[in-house]
Amino acid sequence: MKKFGAQNRRNFMKAAGVTALMSAAGSGSAMGMGMGQSRGSGKGYNFDDIYSRIGVNSVKWDSAIRRYGRDNITVPMGIADLDFKQPPFVVSALKKRAEYENYGYETLPDSYYQAIIDWNKERYGQEVKKEWIRNSSALKPGMISSMRGLNPVKGKVIIFTPTYSGFNGAITKAGMTQVMSPMKKVNGRWKMDMEAFKERLDYETKCVILCNPNNPSGECWTADELRELGDVCMEHGVTVLADEIHCDFVNKGQKFVPYASIGEKYANSSITYRSPSKTFGQANLKVAYFFTQNQDLMNATMIGGGHDAGCNSFGLIACETAFREGAQWVDDVQEYIDGNFDYLVEYVNKSGNMPGVEYSKPEGTYLAWLDCNGIIDKVITDEYRKSYHDKMRDAGRRHSGLTKEMAFGEWLVENSGVQLNAGSGYGIGAEGFMRMNIGVPRSSLEKALGHMNDALKKAM
Ligand SMILES: Cc1ncc(COP(=O)(O)O)c(C=O)c1O
Structure with missing residues (x-):
């Protein structure tokens, strides 16, 4: 939401007053530490770089890898968090706080x-x-x-x-x-x-x-x-x-x-x-x-x-x-996500692409709610569901019911390495839908869609 211009933003930050950091650590100001690293106004932040989240216990990456194996995961696009680096001014403020070597009880400043x-x-x-x-x-x-x-x-x-x-x-x-x-x-x-x-x-x-x-x-x-x-x-x-x-x-x-x-x-x-x-x-x-x-x-x-x-x-x-x-960072990330949505919509709607999937641009969030009703029943046969159930049982894994959307999620991982959330978790009206988190660098989105497209085309 770009409500105010850069000048207002600067005034806003200036007027914002004493920081939590100052009151907690007794030194410096978050403004002083952060602004030096900001690239200033206008589309300065880079969301294209891949920043690995592997090996840090991330739910999105590491849980998927633990479950399916590193070689079987191309891009996990499940749980709703961003694959981007934290804004640099926040990292600076956190480092500064970490240097103050007491982490006892504090009040809210x-x-x-x-x-x-x-x-x-x-x-x-x-x-x-x-x-x-x-x-x-x-x-x-x-x-x-x-x-x-x-x-x-x-x-x-x-x-x-x-x-x-x-x-x-x-x-x-x-x-x-x-x-x-x-x-x-x-x-x-x-x-x-x-x-x-x-x-x-x-x-x-x-x-x-x-x-x-x-x-x-x-x-x-x-x-x-x-x-x-x-x-x-x-x-x-x-x-x-x-x-x-x-x-x-x-x-x-x-x-x-x-x-x-x-x-x-x-x-x-x-x-x-x-x-x-x-x-x-x-x-x-x-x-x-x-x-x-x-x-x-x-x-x-x-x-x-x-x-x-x-x-x-x-x-x-x-x-x-x-x-x-973070006002500029949010403006920039919002614009980047908007671009991801445009890319996704164009890709899905390009003739011959993503058979069985329907999608149009949403108003907000960084989550894409893909209508997969045109494909899901074709690939998720009773036989597939049974084999998935047996596989889970043999692996000693509990699973809370087996919906066709969950089975389709498994099928997608097996056939494309892309992990999505099964629509069935989202209640009545979600039949045949899958949720894709597009809070990722554009190249990851491109890669995921390419892999999914190949898998879906083969299946049709
Ligand atoms: C709409 C909505 N509310 C709440 C949450 C969870 O927030 P928290 O982890 O802060 O409880 C999420 C997380 O994805 C969400 O999408």
């Missing part, structure tokens, strides 16, 4: 909150007050606390499917019951179906999870769509838990509308969850935040208390530095 406040104002035009914000070790723990605090025991939490597979686990961890409200596809775009939603609302439902932009299908919900949802929720006394973790990935011509920005009453009946983890690739630094202007909702969340409100020194510094200095 004001500068951390200020960086969040400034980032929200600058990027999304949102006024967030310090007293509305709470820290969390990741996005889901905060949301779990809210669900616990707001719902009756085993109360229902509604999600709009297809949506992020991790909600299921979070709802279960909170001790709640997940209810899927299937979306409808209208003119190639998923829409939340208010009739289906209303049918599922009852006295046991106190929360709904909104995923904006939606993982995996990428819709950036419009203000009208959000109000329509909010009006139904308010009528039924339901709180909107707005997961906006993907909000910094918005394709050209699209717009991210924060739920809490659409009007006072909507802000007052919702909690927003965000994190620098997707945007800057900081998932394992374990830092996230959530906010609401409604003190009752915050109190309920605190009573729910499932999250660890403590802070990880490195996560805090990474987050604060990224928010202070």
Whole structure:
């Protein structure tokens, strides 16, 4: 979201104040350390280089390699994190902090909150007050606390499917019951179906999870769509838990509308969850935040208390530095991902390419939701499923049910070395879909598509 020019960005960074690093380590400033390494304004960052993530216990690469063997993995494109290097100014700040040789308990410095406040104002035009914000070790723990605090025991939490597979686990961890409200596809775009939603609302439902932009299908919900949802929720006394973790990935011509920005009453009946983890690739630094202007909702969340409100020194510094200095980096990475989407769309839609796969450009995220219905039943025969099941059993591996999408995922690895996420994890409406993470250098995307294309052509 390029809302402000370079001059504003500089002013923003200048005005951002004391850093977490200063208060933690007592020396220097993240600005001073980071800016020297930034390439300044305008498309300076390089996302083309391959940066190996092998041998560092990365879930995306190392888990795939452990499971299938190094020679059998070309490009893993599963779990949602970026294969790019961390912004250099964040690395500098972390190195500096590491040099201060005490890692004991710390409090959250004001500068951390200020960086969040400034980032929200600058990027999304949102006024967030310090007293509305709470820290969390990741996005889901905060949301779990809210669900616990707001719902009756085993109360229902509604999600709009297809949506992020991790909600299921979070709802279960909170001790709640997940209810899927299937979306409808209208003119190639998923829409939340208010009739289906209303049918599922009852006295046991106190929360709904909104995923904006939606993982995996990428819709950036419009203000009208959000109000329509909010009006139904308010009528039924339901709180909107707005997961906006993907909000910094918005394709050209699209717009991210924060739920809490659409009007006072909507802000007052919702909690927003965000994190620098997707945007800057900081998932394992374990830092996230959530906010609401409604003190009752915050109190309920605190009573729910499932999250660890403590802070990880490195996560805090990474987050604060990224928010202070990362505007250009985000603009650049967004543009790069947009280019990856263009490449992918053109490739899939080129005559003769990727038989059985349909795809058009989404509005946001760095996840491609590929419709593989035209191929999946051709390659995933009952025989293939049985052999996959037997292979798993013989290897002593547990697997949680065998869907045709999971089997297709196996088939793709076997035949192309590309690992995708099976659509079946994303709920009703995901049949025949696979999720591809395109937060990778262009050359990796090209390679993966080339391998997939060869495999699919052979199979047809
Ligand atoms: C929509 C969405 N929410 C939450 C998460 C998980 O975030 P965290 O690891 O911070 O709990 C993800 C991760 O992929 C996600 O896509």
